[in-house]
Amino acid sequence: MAAFKSLEWRDGVVRMLDQRVMPHQTIYLDYTDYHEVAAAIKDMVVRGAPAIGAAAAWGLALVTYHTSNKDLPTVRSELQEASEVLRASRPTAVNLFYAIDRVMKRASDPSLADIAALHQAVLEEANEVADEDVRINKAIAMNAQPLVPDPAVIIHHCNTGSLATIDYGTALGIIRMAHELGKQVFCLADETRPRLQGARLTAWELLQYGVPFKVIADGASGHYMRTLGVDLCVVGCDRVAANGDTANKIGTYNLAVVAHENGVPFYVAAPSTTIDLRTPTGNQIEIEERPAREVTHVGDCQITPDGAQVGNPAFDVTPAKYISAIITEKGVAYPPFTKSLAKLLGR
DSSP states (O other), X not given: OOSSOSEEEOSSOEEEEOTTSTTTOOOEEEEOSHHHHHHHHHTXXXXXXXXXXXXXXXHHHHHHHHXXXXXXXXXXXXXXXXXXXXXXXXXXXXXXXXXXXXXXXXXXXXXXXXXXXXXXHHHHHHHHHHHHHHHHHHHHHHHHGGGSOXXXXXXXXXXXXXXXSXXXXXXXXXXXXXXXXXXXXXXXXXXXTTTTHIIIIIHHHHHHHTOOEEEEOGGGHHHHHHHTOOOEEEEOOSEEETTSOEEEETTHXXXXXXXXXXXXXXXXXXXXXXXXXXXXXXXXXXXXXXXXXXXXXXXXXXXXXXXXXXXXXXXXXXXXXXXXXXXXXXXXXXXXXXXXXXXHTTX
């Protein structure tokens, strides 16, 4: 387990490590209301698809813990209202909806005869969402190891480690496990504009783990593939469509195309909960548009002229044809993904 926690439940409080101020400050924020949790998800106090899902699950547990109502149907209505607010906090990451649906299904059990039993069930389910994330991440990392040579130069985009999950991480967890197994791995960490999750967060995590790395500008990946030689690229994801199209942090599509051009394998680390067989292709995935200030400013410094028009999609969709394999806790799926993903999920 990492020495730090991105978020956790503490007796009626959801505590989050504020990732907006890292790496120069380490500040934990405490939330006791689901509206606050929804705002923290939207404002990216907490980020990363698995962490967002757990945050929402614990946000629902706050309802049953702090409610002042004594009537069970009224508390169930409170839960329903909270679920709708939390669903609206971010639209792309399927883990958010998975976690909420899972907790709400448990809460709907008619055998829960009083508010205390309802709270116990909601909290147990939320805790299991979090515990399951750690198990899934370690299984993904282990399943990926046959694809990681020794030595290996690996390009990683955004942040997918313990800061983006409950612990261990998805794509970054693969690199971490390779290092812990004694492989000589070197990470080229994309800075990941505009919020710089690679430069701020991935670099910070790699320092904690002792993994050798270099932070590079997003646009430098092709240069390093051509001149240094790169063995693989590995990224996380927020949603995988039935055909393998994958939504991930903006810039992932560019990296996949450059990897394809240079013959570098491009792998997606995906908990099975991010695979959405109800979404046929990436064309149906909603892409969140974030505030212009994230592009116009670096910190408090404005870098664009006043009046400049800005586009700031948080994610892009990488077509399945550029993806070499999708690594899950259940195994590794290879093209054609329309068949392999369904088989992997037992559908």
